[in-house]
Amino acid sequence: MPKSSPALPVSSASIAFIGGGNMARSLIGGLLRNGYDASRISVAEPNSELRQRLAADFGVRHATANAEAADGCDVILLAVKPQVMKTVCAELRMVAQANKPLLISIAAGIRSDQIDNWLGGRLPIVRCMPNTPALIGAGASALFANAQVSAKQKHLAETMLAAVGTAVWILREALIDTVTALSGSGPAYFFLLVELLEDAAVTQGLPRDVARELATQTCLGAGRMLREDGESPARLRERVTSPNGTTEAALHQFANDGLREVVARALTAATERGRAMSSEFGN
Numbered sequence: 001m002p003k004s005s006p007a008l009p010v011s012s013a014s015i016a017f018i019g020g021g022n023m024a025r026s027l028i029g030g031l032l033r034n035g036y037d038a039s040r041i042s043v044a045e046p047n048s049e050l051r052q053r054l055a056a057d058f059g060v061r062h063a064t065a066n067a068e069a070a071d072g073c074d075v076i077l078l079a080v081k082p083q084v085m086k087t088v089c090a091e092l093r094m095v096a097q098a099n100k101p102l103l104i105s106i107a108a109g110i111r112s113d114q115i116d117n118w119l120g121g122r123l124p125i126v127r128c129m130p131n132t133p134a135l136i137g138a139g140a141s142a143l144f145a146n147a148q149v150s151a152k153q154k155h156l157a158e159t160m161l162a163a164v165g166t167a168v169w170i171l172r173e174a175l176i177d178t179v180t181a182l183s184g185s186g187p188a189y190f191f192l193l194v195e196l197l198e199d200a201a202v203t204q205g206l207p208r209d210v211a212r213e214l215a216t217q218t219c220l221g222a223g224r225m226l227r228e229d230g231e232s233p234a235r236l237r238e239r240v241t242s243p244n245g246t247t248e249a250a251l252h253q254f255a256n257d258g259l260r261e262v263v264a265r266a267l268t269a270a271t272e273r274g275r276a277m278s279s280e281f282g283n
């Protein structure tokens with residue numbers, strides 16, 4: 001089994017972020033919090049407002065042209081939407097073939113062999129799936145390395161992702177689609193559950209701000225117990241559930257309404273969507 005990474009020593013590698021949106025901002029913030037030197041980070045972002053904000057907030061170097069930001073860097077981190085990945089790779093092809101940097105892609109649904117083809121072939125590529133809690137240093141990422149990635153580059157990629165939370169390796173790339181469905185999209189499921197709990201409590205008369213505060217803190221408290229208590233989720237659930245009590249009444253209702261099947265179907269839908277996305281963008 002892959003294991004969770006502890007905080008690793010910060011590297012002195014130079015890193016170019018291609019795309020300076022939400023995920024890039026999360027990762028850059030995490031790297032800087034871990035002592036990474038801003039002068040070794042460059043960002044290519046076409047949106048001038050975002051570009052200026054990244055430079056102002058973090059002191060990173062910035063560029064409009066992708067190849068300019070990437071030239072001479074040890075790592076190119078592809079943080080653009082899957083839809084533009086092929087075009088972006090075409091722009092980076094010369095720089096990538098000339099310098100053979102480590103490529104890290106965080107795009108959902110794009111396979112490492114597609115990226116490798118678009119960049120001209122035989123490049124070290126790490127495909128990674130982080131999630132938005134990376135923004136507050138509480139991310140969960142899984143990484144897959146292709147055969148060209150050296151042990152040193154694996155360590156570097158893990159260091160970068162461990163700067164914003166947990167990072168685990170997976171050995172079969174196909175499982176990244178399951179990871180995307182579980183932890184990549186996962187924060188949205190917990191946000192939805194909080195929304196639904198809040199709405200249901202409001203329907204029963206609780207003021208919305210009170211309902212939100214209680215639902216949010218309950219989500220946080222349950223998450224921390226999962227992380228800190230050392231017990232399994234099932235055991236923690238049993239400790240809340242008094243015989244013939246209120247929790248049991250709710251859990252019976254969930255079971256009778258098929259929550260287990262609904263969750264399994266939702267995860268399958270997300271996994272299949274990730275798989276389908278790769279064929280939408282060609283080889």
Ligand SMILES: NC(=O)C1=CN([C@@H]2O[C@H](COP(=O)(O)OP(=O)(O)OC[C@H]3O[C@@H](n4cnc5c(N)ncnc54)[C@H](O)[C@@H]3O)[C@@H](O)[C@H]2O)C=CC1
Pocket residue numbers: 018019020021022023024044045046047050066079080081082084087088106107108129130131132184185
């Ligand atoms: N948002 C999420 O929860 C997660 C997203 N991802 C993946 O991360 C990637 C980025 O997602 P976000 O940061 O959420 O998107 P975003 O839309 O916030 O950031 C993408 C950035 O790329 C820029 N961009 C567009 N065309 C470009 C080009 N030709 N060259 C350079 N930059 C260009 C956009 O202006 C934008 O700022 C996606 O591939 C997504 O699948 C992965 C895990 C979680």
Ligand SMILES: O=C(O)[C@@H]1CCC=N1
Pocket residue numbers: 108180184185
């Ligand atoms: O919804 C998406 O496609 C991306 C990937 C994981 C989270 N957001």
